[in-house]
Amino acid sequence: MNPILFRGASLWDGSGAPAFPADVLIEGDRIKSIARAPEKLSADGATVIEARGRTLMPGLVEGHAHISFGGAVNDSDLGNIPPEEHVLLTVRNAKTLLDHGFTSAYSAATSKLRLDVVIRNAVNAGQFPGPRIRAASPEITVTGGLGDERKAHMYYESFGLIADGPEEIRKAVRLCCREGVDNVKLNISGDDLSPAAHGGLTVMREDEIQLAVSVARDFGKKVNCHARAAESVKRAVRCGIDVIYHCESADEEALDMLESVKDKVFVGPAIGIIYSTLYEGEPWGFMRDSKVGRMMQRTIDTTAAVYTELRKRGVRILIGGDYGFAQSPQGDNARDLKHFVDLLGFSPNEALQCGTRVGGQVMGMGNELGQVKEGYIADLLLVDGDPLKDLDLVVRQKNLHVIMKEGSLYKDSSATVPANVA
Numbered sequence: 001m002n003p004i005l006f007r008g009a010s011l012w013d014g015s016g017a018p019a020f021p022a023d024v025l026i027e028g029d030r031i032k033s034i035a036r037a038p039e040k041l042s043a044d045g046a047t048v049i050e051a052r053g054r055t056l057m058p059g060l061v062e063g064h065a066h067i068s069f070g071g072a073v074n075d076s077d078l079g080n081i082p083p084e085e086h087v088l089l090t091v092r093n094a095k096t097l098l099d100h101g102f103t104s105a106y107s108a109a110t111s112k113l114r115l116d117v118v119i120r121n122a123v124n125a126g127q128f129p130g131p132r133i134r135a136a137s138p139e140i141t142v143t144g145g146l147g148d149e150r151k152a153h154m155y156y157e158s159f160g161l162i163a164d165g166p167e168e169i170r171k172a173v174r175l176c177c178r179e180g181v182d183n184v185k186l187n188i189s190g191d192d193l194s195p196a197a198h199g200g201l202t203v204m205r206e207d208e209i210q211l212a213v214s215v216a217r218d219f220g221k222k223v224n225c226h227a228r229a230a231e232s233v234k235r236a237v238r239c240g241i242d243v244i245y246h247c248e249s250a251d252e253e254a255l256d257m258l259e260s261v262k263d264k265v266f267v268g269p270a271i272g273i274i275y276s277t278l279y280e281g282e283p284w285g286f287m288r289d290s291k292v293g294r295m296m297q298r299t300i301d302t303t304a305a306v307y308t309e310l311r312k313r314g315v316r317i318l319i320g321g322d323y324g325f326a327q328s329p330q331g332d333n334a335r336d337l338k339h340f341v342d343l344l345g346f347s348p349n350e351a352l353q354c355g356t357r358v359g360g361q362v363m364g365m366g367n368e369l370g371q372v373k374e375g376y377i378a379d380l381l382l383v384d385g386d387p388l389k390d391l392d393l394v395v396r397q398k399n400l401h402v403i404m405k406e407g408s409l410y411k412d413s414s415a416t417v418p419a420n421v422a
């Protein structure tokens, strides 16, 4: 692989510092050297990409990916797809994520046991384009919890993996580990659109969570959870869960508990789906002036209050808004950056760090991914314009002038080098 020199970029490196003019040299899959202007790097032997002041930044990390979700209107649609179509959908979604600048994806859950694992392996083997993936298990849930779509006397495929009591939970987690997941997902809370258990309920017992975490640890896996209610957040923290999603009903005690483990835990509001259901969901029957609309508005309000507090307390926050439903399609994932600013009070620089540097950490690669630093993996975007002034720029695919993953040019609109789609 030839060295590649980005010449004359405005470099936003993911550290939180303002952007500065720089040259950046890539060699192999790594960032070899960075020269801050007026210093320059020699182009000797390198292919040159003239950045002309465009913004060079780390590739985005989707922190709550559902690569196997696509076009669902109701939760029940998530599991109601034959495996053959489901594989193809997942392959397409992985490409869509990379096309939109996501060079890494931390999966929150898959909707069939092996989908994330299979696409992760295929991408790693160079068979299909996609982000670097940490593959999740299906949502392990209890009877009546989010993800149990069954009805008595009716056959139905649920997207969740249903397990009750320590013995079944132990077996479910071991099964997911055997099949090669990187992260195990537990649904501790219900959900507002779930038939039997709404989001204020905590339906997975603490002994079940404890055992799931301990079995996952035996296999060296991380654990994610769906936790909306305050009690769910507390159980998650007490049991040592790594990534706690939603948390919008966290009370003072839950906030204190999250703060006490802020160097170990990650949280993510998954606000995109809530926003799109409230403001853009009418074509799919989600009327703003309805019970669902009022629930979504309440979730946005409580999320804003809780995440303002979590941000001030230094808890690490991930972007990723449950993209993959009809009203919030895959490819729109970077809209979360703007939601963080417009709804949750982040500065654009803080929001972008959630989507890059913090993302590198949740991938378990914080010392080599998510920032533009010498020695780090060369996952880079060259963006037309300044995303710190207008975050919409990174939402629209056409503004991503260059997408580089591991030092390879996946997309190169500068036309100095043929695009490498491998």
Ligand SMILES: [Zn+2]
Binding pocket: 064, 066, 108, 109, 270, 322
């Ligand atoms: Zn989710």
